Amino acid sequence: MPDVSHLRINRDRLWQRLEAMSRFGATGAGGVNRQALTDEDRRGRECFLDWARAAGCTVRVDEIGNLFVRREGSDPSAPAVLTGSHLDTQPSGGNYDGIYGVLAGLEVIETLNDAHLQTRHPLEVVVWTNEEGCRFDTAMMGSAVWSGRMSLSDALALQDRKGTSVAEALAATGFEGSEPAQPQPVHAAFELHIEQGPVLEQEDKAIGVVQGVQHMSRHRLIVHGVEAHAGPTPMVGRKDPVQALAGMLPRLYALADEHAPEGRVTVGYIDTRPGSSNTVPGRVEFTVDLRHPDQSRYAAMVAALGTIASEVNKSLGLDYELSCFWEAPGVTFHPDCIAAVQAAVDMLGYSQRSIVSGAGHDACNVASVAPTSMIFIPCKDGLSHNEAESITQEQAGQGADVLLHAIINSAGVSA
């Protein structure tokens, strides 16, 4: 194997492509609105495919619209090394979430082309369909279908708010592919992504070597009270569901403390009905998002939520409904993939730390069928899903360098 330790990606080309891609669905406020399978998404995907074809890649599109662009390896029978992410965004999305992982994957291919290096394993850069789950309400949809975690028919039947199905949107954009949406043999998979959190920036680290993904779930609590006029109704005898909130919230934050520093508790949504300032609400609904990387601590947090809800509402004589409406089991990434990333960043000498992802990614689905890991770079103020999402050209380049060498470590190069 030749010495490729000097190899670096072309930071200017990567940055220009990030800027070029940001024009599809640009909001005028520095962000993008390029929701899955819209015309903006179509144009972004076609631009990407033009670049990939110009780089000599072949293109496959599967039945759920996932795009695979392939650079052949020296061993035609070897399974591919897969990288990539997604090009779709939130309605007020940024220019890097997902996009960076896709374009950095393409940049790895360009860099290998420029260096006239062939890997032993073929390389594939994937664009997963509908990772964001905002237009069609299932996040990581394309990778879920591909990995067998969601049926193709369920995904095709999902509808947006206007009643357009995924099947119709695929047809309208020309991305209803013929390849079966199921895993091809994969030697290793790497997803490069912005952290979407503040840890790397706060600790001034260039690279996060991602070990896995937190266990996480979202719960809905509905507390039923009795609507009453705020004036004439004495406090004693009220059935006030906000009192349940008053009892539960402090205990929920105490639960996060108990499982610090990794435990996370978020109450993101609270709604009172009828929501009038002079009426005791008849109903309060709120959500509780629980996360922890450790399985047993995570399970303890979920159990504690049930106990807290039960004890507080029982003491107030209030009826309630507690339900888990979304759960994603944690993922431990593959040691070989983590080692390939670790070796790359050690060789490059970039500042680093090991990290656990707090958010879900397509890599979670891929990890269920193939050896997988992730690489994080910092993003400004930890902001993501936000038009103000921001990274520097240097951060982008360092992350792509790590992806390049992790892929080389995994795929091997011939002279």
Next chain:
Amino acid sequence: MPDVSHLRINRDRLWQRLEAMSRFGATGAGGVNRQALTDEDRRGRECFLDWARAAGCTVRVDEIGNLFVRREGSDPSAPAVLTGSHLDTQPSGGNYDGIYGVLAGLEVIETLNDAHLQTRHPLEVVVWTNEEGCRFDTAMMGSAVWSGRMSLSDALALQDRKGTSVAEALAATGFEGSEPAQPQPVHAAFELHIEQGPVLEQEDKAIGVVQGVQHMSRHRLIVHGVEAHAGPTPMVGRKDPVQALAGMLPRLYALADEHAPEGRVTVGYIDTRPGSSNTVPGRVEFTVDLRHPDQSRYAAMVAALGTIASEVNKSLGLDYELSCFWEAPGVTFHPDCIAAVQAAVDMLGYSQRSIVSGAGHDACNVASVAPTSMIFIPCKDGLSHNEAESITQEQAGQGADVLLHAIINSAGVSA
């Protein structure tokens, strides 16, 4: 003065008119939607005026659409005894809030007609415009203008959500009267109303002799945090405004306990933004309604709200805005009016208790310019502002009997 102690109102006639009025804006679910100065309100008012004219009354309409129907007294120079309430309702309103007080006032006139009794003071039954303040966002508007607490021009300029002004709605319904909206001399004023709370029903009392109205105010608290992804953002370093809610709510309910049993604290509205289950909110807004009949305790509660907001948000390093967006000073009713009601209920022998109103009423405005008091009757489960608002024919009759004799006590009768 002749012995009129045997006199009772006609329960069937009163009940039939309550039923007839409930057809204007009937919701089909047992309630009414007869918001101020809508076509439904116009038809209800015209029906009332038809009844009043048939009972021999003269009609005046003032510049803000308040209706005064008058039965002459034996002393033409004596100031009127005023009774009445409002005919407008909430969007999902009941059949008695306000309406009962108006129709019972008319029933008093009918009963005096039937008995061929003339009072010394003239009697007037008033229908105040826009008491509910739901279509045009100022409660007790008509009585506020009449009593000089709100300017006529401000009231006429109020707009509904479609941009229609009060002036336009008065013209459209034909109720832009020519009488100045300002107090005529009033000898005494009585407002008969459902309690809108559970106290009389729970204690099985037919009549509440209302002594006054609680001090009350509504406050808005906006706590500013920083939006962050629920997954990748560690608990330490979050600027989570829901933590302010967790800190404040228990202290607010403790504040009500401290000022029990009359102190009342209601958090009726809570809103989180962006309101996503997996995003730490960047902003929480909630309302706090504070009430107490005692001035010094009420002032202590308002001060404590400021202290709690300051201490909790300071400890969390969060910015906040606290503002009082509505305040109604408490009212102590006139001893002569309370005595007239008390003498009536004692003579009638109905079960009774003295009570302080927890809600505001037109009588609060009237009390600022004339001797005033109120009479309460129970309503089922204390429910009001609700299609399920309910009273019995007997309760309605007893309350109207008390109104009749309070008015006779105040206005005097000649043989």
